[in-house]
Amino acid sequence: MTYRGPKGTYDVYPGGREPHERPELWRWVEGVAADAFRRYGYTEVRTPIFEEAELFVRSVGEASDIVRKEMFVFEDKGERELALRPEGTAGVVRAYVEHNLFRAAQPIKLFYRGPMFRHERQQKGRYRQHTQIGAEVLGSADPLVDVEVIHLLYAIHQAIGVRDEVVYLNNLGDLETRRRYVPELRAFLQANRSDLDPDSVARLETNPLRTFDSKDRDTQAVLREAPSLHDFLSRDAAGHFATVTAGLEALDVPYEVDERLVRGLDYYTLTVFEAKSAALGAQDTVGGGGRYNGLVSELGGPDLPGIGFGSGIERMLLAATAPEEGSNLQVFIVTLSDEARVPAMRLAGALRESGVACDLDYGGRGAKAQFRQADRSGASCTVVIGDDELSEGVVKLRDMSSGDEVSVPAEDAAREVVRLLDR
Ligand code: HAM
Numbered sequence: 001m002t003y004r005g006p007k008g009t010y011d012v013y014p015g016g017r018e019p020h021e022r023p024e025l026w027r028w029v030e031g032v033a034a035d036a037f038r039r040y041g042y043t044e045v046r047t048p049i050f051e052e053a054e055l056f057v058r059s060v061g062e063a064s065d066i067v068r069k070e071m072f073v074f075e076d077k078g079e080r081e082l083a084l085r086p087e088g089t090a091g092v093v094r095a096y097v098e099h100n101l102f103r104a105a106q107p108i109k110l111f112y113r114g115p116m117f118r119h120e121r122q123q124k125g126r127y128r129q130h131t132q133i134g135a136e137v138l139g140s141a142d143p144l145v146d147v148e149v150i151h152l153l154y155a156i157h158q159a160i161g162v163r164d165e166v167v168y169l170n171n172l173g174d175l176e177t178r179r180r181y182v183p184e185l186r187a188f189l190q191a192n193r194s195d196l197d198p199d200s201v202a203r204l205e206t207n208p209l210r211t212f213d214s215k216d217r218d219t220q221a222v223l224r225e226a227p228s229l230h231d232f233l234s235r236d237a238a239g240h241f242a243t244v245t246a247g248l249e250a251l252d253v254p255y256e257v258d259e260r261l262v263r264g265l266d267y268y269t270l271t272v273f274e275a276k277s278a279a280l281g282a283q284d285t286v287g288g289g290g291r292y293n294g295l296v297s298e299l300g301g302p303d304l305p306g307i308g309f310g311s312g313i314e315r316m317l318l319a320a321t322a323p324e325e326g327s328n329l330q331v332f333i334v335t336l337s338d339e340a341r342v343p344a345m346r347l348a349g350a351l352r353e354s355g356v357a358c359d360l361d362y363g364g365r366g367a368k369a370q371f372r373q374a375d376r377s378g379a380s381c382t383v384v385i386g387d388d389e390l391s392e393g394v395v396k397l398r399d400m401s402s403g404d405e406v407s408v409p410a411e412d413a414a415r416e417v418v419r420l421l422d423r
Contacts, residue, residue: 006128008120008122008127009127009128010127019317019318019320025317028160029133029317030113032160033113036155037111040152042135042152043108043109043111044112046114047085047091047112048091050082050084050085051082051083051085051090051094052083053073053082054081055090055091055094056071056086056087059090059265059295060087060266061265062206063206063210064265066087066118069119070086070120071084071117071119072117084117086116087132087265087310088112088132088310089134089308089310092308093292094299096301097299097301102138102139102296106138106140106304107138107140108137110136110137111136113131113133114131114132116129116130116132118130123282123283124282125312125314125315130313131312131313132310133156133311133313134310135149135152136306137149137308138296138304138306139305139306141293143240143271146240146244146291147244147248147251149308150244150255150273150309151248152309153167153289153309154167154275156311156316157275157277157286157316157319160317160320161321162275162277162286162316162320163277163319163320163321164277164278165254166276167254167273168255168256168257168258168274168276169244169245169271169273170259170260170262170273171229171238171240171241171271171272172209172229172262172269172272173229173234173269173270174234174236174237174270175269175293177229177233178209180232181227182208182209185208185209185226186204186205189204189211189222190204195219195221196211196216196219196222197214197219199214199216200216200219207266210262210264211223212261212262228259230259241270245257255273261274263288267294268290270291271290272291273309275288275311277315277319279318280318280319283315286315288311289307289308291307292307292308293305293306327377329357329378329379330356330357330379330380331351331356331357331382331383331421332358332359332360332381333382334370334374334383334385335360335385336367336386337386339387340385340386340390343390343410344385345360347385348360354418356418359377374400380400380421381397381399381417381421382397383395383398383413384397393409393410393411394407394409395413397416
């Protein structure tokens with residue numbers, strides 16, 4: 001009996017074929033993101049990968065695709081209904097309220113990284129377990145925070161070389177605006193019901209805004225005549241948006257306003273955005289997010305605003321010009337006799353303790369095979385220990401780029417290797 005990973009999942013392993021299957025690329029992206037979060041002043045938050053299912057129903061929205069069809073829901077032994085998290089925002093806001101973080105100086109700027117779960121149809125760039133890096137800023141309504149969050153997302157993408165990226169931007173207005181707009185939109189769509197695709201008809205009552213996501217040609221033709229949300233925006237909402245676009249221009253973030261951009265999660269207010277890469281196929285959204293000014297109070301906290309983004313590491317890697325795979329091994333130790341193996345192990349221990357990446361043969365291979373292994377490993381220095389070296393109390397160091405060899409006293413070996421690597 002053999003097993004395969006569950007549908008919609010993938011493994012990260014040495015020599016992985018796709019960019020998101022290669023461990024060294026994950027480490028690289030995570031390092032780039034961690035450095036950006038540090039420079040922008042964000043602190044890490046970690047929340048569980050499962051929560052009460054109700055938390056997501058309340059925040060992401062009952063009528064959203066995520067809640068209707070994509071959540072992995074299960075009951076625990078106490079008959080509590082739990083769900084694997086489909087996204088990160090709900091858990092972070094829950095933790096912000098639960099731990100009274102709103103009492104500290106605001107805003108609180110948080111980042112996270114971890115797996116999310118959605119029962120979607122698998123295709124390139126879409127998985128049932130994917131990993132997001134995300135940021136959430138809680139407790140400030142300042143439009144310049146929107147600018148910072150979008151700039152941070154864009155900067156991370158730039159640092160890993162995401163190709164041909166544009167940030168699409170929209171303003172959904174505040175909840176009051178939407179309360180006035182949605183009935184107008186619904187009435188208009190009702191009047192044109194016969195030209196809409198079945199999914200859009202089904203959404204008429206629950207979530208007519210999502211009609212803008214429809215790919216159906218006839219539905220799109222109807223929508224061209226639809227009332228525009230932007231005509232319903234309050235002065236405050238329009239002013240907020242103007243500051244966001246001015247900020248993005250000042251920071252040279254390439255953006256386009258897309259009045260039809262609506263997101264798949266219901267908690268958004270005012271600014272929403274999606275960063276898309278022309279280098280990707282159907283799943284071209286590398287990251288997205290927006291403001292959620294009603295969510296903290298919806299989840300039992302005070303009436304405080306928030307904004308954030310989530311970006312899938314898999315899609316970032318698929319859209320990036322990945323660096324060539326470089327070896328990070330620095331030293332390989334070749335042993336020419338059985339007696340040399342324990343001293344080699346001791347030298348490897350000393351090198352590893354002093355921060356040098358070092359390896360040796362565990363396959364009982366002959367000298368020739370070990371030298372080949374040393375070559376292939378990409379190490380810049382090879383240490384050779386055989387019977388001659390043991391009896392003389394030395395080891396041989398070979399500089400792999402020049403081929404030069406020197407003998408050094410065994411007790412100085414670790415120091416000499418470090419010196420050679422520093423040259
Ligand atoms: P989202 O747009 O649903 O937003 O997901 C964010 C990103 O996660 C997407 O742009 C994509 O890169 C990645 N992603 C989502 N689903 C999949 C999947 N099935 N396979 C691969 N990648 C995927 C959110 O989740 C919000 N929590 C973002 C946010 C944070 N809004 C405010 N704060």
